[in-house]
Amino acid sequence: MTDSKKVKIDADVCTGCSICIDECPTGALEMENGVSVLARPGDCTLCGNCEDVCPVSAITIE
Ligand code: SF4
Ligand code: SF4
Numbered sequence: 001m002t003d004s005k006k007v008k009i010d011a012d013v014c015t016g017c018s019i020c021i022d023e024c025p026t027g028a029l030e031m032e033n034g035v036s037v038l039a040r041p042g043d044c045t046l047c048g049n050c051e052d053v054c055p056v057s058a059i060t061i062e
Helices: 019-023 049-053
Strands: 007-009 029-032 035-038 059-061
Touching: 007 035, 019 029, 019 049, 049 059
Parallel strands: none
Antiparallel strands: 007 059, 029 035
């Protein structure tokens, strides 16, 4: 296993505001059951936008 970085979204913290989905330049995120999920991990460039814009800090890149 490689320890590649990955966007992690805490479903317990996410309020479903969808700001991160609007701000993701590659459309990698999607709303699912009221929370944001990394629906297309292959499209994520790890740009960090979603982490920066989330008002409740539900997103971390780890
Ligand atoms: S790190 Fe960038 S490309 Fe990846 S999900 Fe977040 S906003 Fe989208
Ligand atoms: S910006 Fe944060 S709170 Fe809003 S949908 Fe994305 S992860 Fe959830």
